[in-house]
Amino acid sequence: MRRRSLVLGAASVAAIRGHAQPSPTRAAVVIGVDRAGDLRPLRAAARGARNVAAWLRGEGFDPVVELVDDPEPVTVAQVFAAVRLLVDSGTIKQLVIYFAGHGFINGYSEHWMLSGAPDNPNEAVSLIESISLARQSGIPNVVFISDACRSRSDSLRTERVRGSLIFPNARSAPPVPSDVDQFLATLVGDPSWEVPVEQSASAYEGVYTATFLDAYRNASADMLRPMGDLMVVPNAKLKDFLAREVPLRAAQASITLKQRPETQVVSGELTYIGKFLPAGHRSRGLAAQSVADIQTLARARLDMTGLKVFATGWRPQVDTAGLSRVGRESGFDAATRNVANARGFSDKLSARCGFSIFGAHVQRVIAPAGVIAEFVNSGDPPRPCALIEVQLLHRPAASVCIQFSNGDGSVLAALDGFVGSITVDEAGVNNVSYVPARSSPLYRSYESERKRLDELHAVVAASARFGAFRIEAPKNSRESIARNMADRIRMLKGIDPTLGLYAAYAYFDAGLPGQLRSVNDAMRSNLSGIKLFDTAMLAGELQGRDAGQDTLPFVPMLSQGWSLLRVKGVRVSEELAAMRDNMRNALWLTLRREGVEFAARAMSSDQIR
Numbered sequence: 001m002r003r004r005s006l007v008l009g010a011a012s013v014a015a016i017r018g019h020a021q022p023s024p025t026r027a028a029v030v031i032g033v034d035r036a037g038d039l040r041p042l043r044a045a046a047r048g049a050r051n052v053a054a055w056l057r058g059e060g061f062d063p064v065v066e067l068v069d070d071p072e073p074v075t076v077a078q079v080f081a082a083v084r085l086l087v088d089s090g091t092i093k094q095l096v097i098y099f100a101g102h103g104f105i106n107g108y109s110e111h112w113m114l115s116g117a118p119d120n121p122n123e124a125v126s127l128i129e130s131i132s133l134a135r136q137s138g139i140p141n142v143v144f145i146s147d148a149c150r151s152r153s154d155s156l157r158t159e160r161v162r163g164s165l166i167f168p169n170a171r172s173a174p175p176v177p178s179d180v181d182q183f184l185a186t187l188v189g190d191p192s193w194e195v196p197v198e199q200s201a202s203a204y205e206g207v208y209t210a211t212f213l214d215a216y217r218n219a220s221a222d223m224l225r226p227m228g229d230l231m232v233v234p235n236a237k238l239k240d241f242l243a244r245e246v247p248l249r250a251a252q253a254s255i256t257l258k259q260r261p262e263t264q265v266v267s268g269e270l271t272y273i274g275k276f277l278p279a280g281h282r283s284r285g286l287a288a289q290s291v292a293d294i295q296t297l298a299r300a301r302l303d304m305t306g307l308k309v310f311a312t313g314w315r316p317q318v319d320t321a322g323l324s325r326v327g328r329e330s331g332f333d334a335a336t337r338n339v340a341n342a343r344g345f346s347d348k349l350s351a352r353c354g355f356s357i358f359g360a361h362v363q364r365v366i367a368p369a370g371v372i373a374e375f376v377n378s379g380d381p382p383r384p385c386a387l388i389e390v391q392l393l394h395r396p397a398a399s400v401c402i403q404f405s406n407g408d409g410s411v412l413a414a415l416d417g418f419v420g421s422i423t424v425d426e427a428g429v430n431n432v433s434y435v436p437a438r439s440s441p442l443y444r445s446y447e448s449e450r451k452r453l454d455e456l457h458a459v460v461a462a463s464a465r466f467g468a469f470r471i472e473a474p475k476n477s478r479e480s481i482a483r484n485m486a487d488r489i490r491m492l493k494g495i496d497p498t499l500g501l502y503a504a505y506a507y508f509d510a511g512l513p514g515q516l517r518s519v520n521d522a523m524r525s526n527l528s529g530i531k532l533f534d535t536a537m538l539a540g541e542l543q544g545r546d547a548g549q550d551t552l553p554f555v556p557m558l559s560q561g562w563s564l565l566r567v568k569g570v571r572v573s574e575e576l577a578a579m580r581d582n583m584r585n586a587l588w589l590t591l592r593r594e595g596v597e598f599a600a601r602a603m604s605s606d607q608i609r
Contacts, residue, residue: 025093028053028061029082032068033101036113044206045100046070048147052098055213059274061096073115076123076164084168087137094141096273097134097166099125100209103148104158107583108467109563110184111163112148118158126163128560129567133167135177135511141267143235145183147208160581165567177511179267179475181235183212183242187262187294187467207249208242208261215241216274224276225269232272239263243293260293262467266510268474292322294330298468301327301336301459305452307488308481309471309506332462338423339431339458346421349387352439353416357386359424361405365390366600371398371414377405390414396528399553401603407593408584413532413552417442418497423461428590431461432557434497453496456488460502465587469502471510482507482515494526495519504535505560513539534561543569547576554602555579559589575602 032049034042046068053066065082067074086092102113109128116123127146134142185208215223216233223237242261250259300323302309327333342358349356361384365373372391379385384405392398396416403409410429412420417440423431435453436442446453463469471481485506489499500523507516520539524531533551536542538561547570548554555576556562562580565572572580575598582595591599 024062024089024091026059026061026096027086027092027094028056028064028096028098029079029086030056030064030066030068030096030098031074031079031101031112031114032099033074033112033114035069036102036115036117037119039102039113039118042101042149044209045102045147048100048206048209049098051213052100052145052209055216055274056096069115075116076114076125076166079114079125079166080164080168083166087139087168090138092139094143094271094273095134095137095139096143096145097130098145098147100147100206103146104161105585106159106161107559107562107580107585108587109560110146110148111161112146113161117163118161121161122164124161124163125166126563126566128563129163130166131180131182132508132564132567133165133169134180136170136173137167137178138170138174139178141179141181141271143181143183143273145212147185147206147212149185159583162566176475177513179271180511181267181271182262182264183238184262185246185259187260207259208246211242211245211249212238214245217277219276225272227270227272227275231276233274233276234269234272235267236265236269236271239265243295262295264470264472266472266474266478268476292319292326294326294332294466295468297323297326297330297332298459298463298466301332302463302469305456305459305488307456307460308484309469330466332466335430335462335465336458338425339433339461340454342421342423342431342433345385346419346435347438349389349419350438351389351391351419352437353390353392353414353418354437355388355390355400355402355412355414355420355422357388357402357404357422357424358383360384360386362386362388363403363405363407366401366403366596366603367414368398368603371395371400373400373414392416397530397552399548399603401596401599403593403596407596409591409593409596409599410557410589411553411555411591411599412557412589413530415497415527415530428584428586429588430465430586431457432498432588433457433461457498460499461587464502464505470506471512478510478512479515482510482512486515486519489519490522495522497523497527497532501532501534501558504538505558508538532557534558537561537564537568537570540568544571546571547573548602555589555599557589559583559586562589573602575599 030049030053032046034045049068053064056064067078086095099112103110112125114123215238219233223233224231225234242263246259246261345358346356361377362375365375365388367373370393373388375386375388377386390400398414399411400414401409401411408428412432415434417437418434419437421433421435422429436446460469471478473481485503489496489503500519504516504519517539520535523535531551533553534556536551578598579591579595582592584590
């Protein structure tokens, strides 16, 4: 059966090349890998892939390239070849990429492990990079469906897996970026992935795939839209069903992992994968109201601050008690409080430039030649703190590496006239907020806006930590939301550095290159010409250049940025590559002790400012 599926898929793809049949408009590449290297085998990945392939064929997808590992391995070359052929055909209007198997998170980026991983670090799929290239594919709608056990990388072998890209480089930028919808089995910032590969493998049951397919059989009336003679389930209507059903079914299956899915749909309500297939009964008859989850909570809290990240008119159809429970149980509220508490401690530093640390003591501060950094520790566990004074000596900024008492560390930009307020917890650095120093001319303006700005920083930081700070809306709404965001982050006579960094990633994720370039230019103007690494990289300014050549700091400050170095064409040195091999899964760059040593070695170069 498996051999026949592969042959049929290959024949269909060959037909595209030879134009032997009418040009296809909807196609899929379906991947199922039960066995990745010597990792514990999964039980449901290959079966789930076959079920999805059969369903897509029934929906008229042709070709459906089915790559399942029984008995032959699935390779990156197979996946890339299938995707490239479909992209190059120029006829595909919708492409579905489905994966079931081992997945892991490294630096807030997901990787899918194919048969040869983790021994072969290339035999995996880098999801965030592939999504970035998919936006430039020219295909109007690309859908990624990932039923992967998103484990943390629990060994050096998996930490060194970088994966490969499964979309080709675009020969030229399309006039309009593709709409990329994402259906992921768990949140990237969810504590559920804080379990090792071995533990998650034993619990993996493919609940997400079964629930996804059931959405088309058990859809409630509010999920359906007429499309010609059919009733279809638009991609945008799947979110609440999955948010409600996946945790319930996972619990019923006695899975020990918490499983809260992540759904990001930007394609609008006219885009769909499948039609309604009534099963004769409906399992629970979903109500029309939204589900109380972290994403809904983040939207509601951001909306309260005036920073709207969803379409105009959105209001959470969830009771206040439900949102409060999610905030309390998920850790969202605790994360918000920690950021707010840390911001108050920054007032104790009277210097024109420096950092306040909340949640850790400092062991040492490494700075470039000509920059002086001194620190003092205070407080005892459970609330250790530290203050760092940085003397830039007529520089507008400098790279500094801060090592905490447990040996971990981070590389950040020390900015003239700003104090970086750093929050550290057991995972690492979860927020850095730049606020005007008390000696800065901006401090008086900051004082008048302080309450509102501190609240905004805290909610944005918590939302980003849980993967929920993003613009999720159709094309016709995204630009207006982006303009609103730009207005909100223009504070204190310029772009707030902290909010500017977070906004840049949100613009990149939403496929808004114009807004991204705008915030990058504005931040550089406000920071005396300083080019921050993250925003410059996202805006495409570092293409073909060495990392750290003329940016501050010399590496990305947010962990997600490290997963984009390759796709954005940034060249990295051996020291920087070694730093990436020693990163913790924290929102902001957090290096293990070995990574700090590589950072110190890199900073000894006269190229680092």
